[in-house]
Amino acid sequence: MIKSLITETIEEYQQLQDENQRALRLRKEELKEKFPRLAEIEIEMKTLGIQIVKATQSNPKQIDALIHQLREKSIDLQMERSEILASNGYPVDYLELKYQCSKCQDTGYIGSKRCKCFEQRLIDKAYKQSNLHNLLEKENFDTFRMDYYSDERDNDSETSPRKNMEGILLVAINYAKDFENHNKNLFFYGSPGLGKTFLSHAIAKDVLEKGNIVLYQTASDLIDFIRNNKFDQSNNDPDPMMERIFYSDLLIIDDLGTEHLTEFAKMELFNVINKRLLKGNKMVISTNLSLRELQEKYPNRLTSRILGHFQLYKFFGEDIRLKKLANL
Template sequence: MKNKYISEIFKEYDHLQEKAKSEQGKRQEEIYSKFKRVKEIDEEISKIGFELASLIFKGIDADRLITESRKKITDLKMEKAEILVENGYPVDYLEIKYKCSKCKDTGYVGNEKCSCFKQKLIDSLYKQSNLKDILRYENFDTFDFSLYSREKDSEHDISPQENMQQIYAKCISFYKNFDFSYENLFFFGKSGLGKTFLSNCIAKELLDMGKVVIYQTAAELIETLRRARFDENTPSDIIEELFDCDLLIIDDLGTEQNTSFAQTELFNVINNRLLKKKKMIISTNIPIESFNQCYPDRLTSRIFGLFTVFEFFGDDIRIMKNINRKR
């Protein structure tokens, strides 16, 4: 799946190279029209370079001639630079101006991917994840434990803050060991307790690692699947992306219309990814005791049997955030 984004990046590099060469050509025409000597210099350099290459290719031992030719090329380049500078042009005005000087808009420095290539891939992955803007504010660096009560919850025999510290640590472990272990996460609990926030925290770390992450609410997921099945104008690879991305986040399970189509498609996505050992994070506000009433046994058995389950409890932290902003 990632190959699609890589292919698009290389097309972008091809465009950047063509643009850079075209712009160089325009600058060259401008200078040639103003300064005839510059054109003559480039023609001389080209002629000497060709003769020099012929000597080397033929294996002719002409060290003195080669040395003289290279010196003449250097002298000609210096003369051209002086003409440009004397007339107010930068010394490199006629050179190709690549967007990335390190890789010359090829994406590679030697056999290694250039930093610009890695950034382009990350940018592409962010764009398709549906999370680009929100992750600026929702990430591990901005997570605030102080929003959770330190008072022990009578029902759970642990405070909401301690509970979140444990879940937080698990989320850190989840992304750090992403390539070395097989695990899926299931978050449940009332609204406003940080389920989506922590899912986003994990998503950001994996996107920055170059992983393909797709975030959709359950309602959006069902609508996406409906369009893929019945709307011929929907891109054909959308199902493949849902099945094959490195991490699929299904948020707000239970907000989708609970139809037979929705249940079937939801099961197909989850089951298909489990079979392929593709990881998921699912979150829901549905009380755990009510889950069997909402979904068939074949779905609930897979979630509770093959996902690591975490309960979120405590007071709505969104209310706490609003209180803190008003202080």
């Protein structure tokens, strides 16, 4: 799938460049009749450009002075054009190409490396194809309901489920809001149906909307993808998704503990988490396991990374999904 998305995205950038050129031609046509001098300036600037190129290829003794003289003329013409535009109520850059992304100038690439905007388009396409895009519209901070959580404290807890969730919700909101200004990792754990996946979706939505690259995978899907990528003999090209697993701005691993836990899975989970920690790339992980079950299920070198480098938040209370079903 990813190869077809890359091809589709490259075509979109070509269309975007064509649209930029077409829009510029229309703006030039618009002003051609009103201000004939602008068309003359454009011709003169093109002529100067040719003269500068020729100057670099001849008369080596006077080349610096000649190029300086030609560039001074070019600056004068640009200033004259800006004055005409500004005095008639147009932006001074009205006759220049407009880009959605100034970094890559809508090519999708900076040198030989894909621009961040290209990567984000791929992520958005992947989410739309996986239906996660629609899910994020339903599960976000605006739709989170605190009334599903009891405000009564039981004997095993120091606080009520609602009070506990109010604190976790605030943490999640601030995590997404200040995403560019911190280097935190979150670990959500507790019984099923308490909102861990919901809050992960909410964080993903807000961080995505800030223009960051977010990769969301269940632990099972993550391991399956890595396994297929490593052992697919027919695939000679590196999959860009592998790079995003390690280098996306945020990696969300949902349902840790549901994957088929082989030695391969243990090793790859450690590699992903450890490498991202070393690079300072943020993560949110959720699991239905208790901390004791986590330590019993996974090797110490993996759990020590989680317990030592993640902020841990326990979810407790009644299963929200059962409450929702009861209200139908």
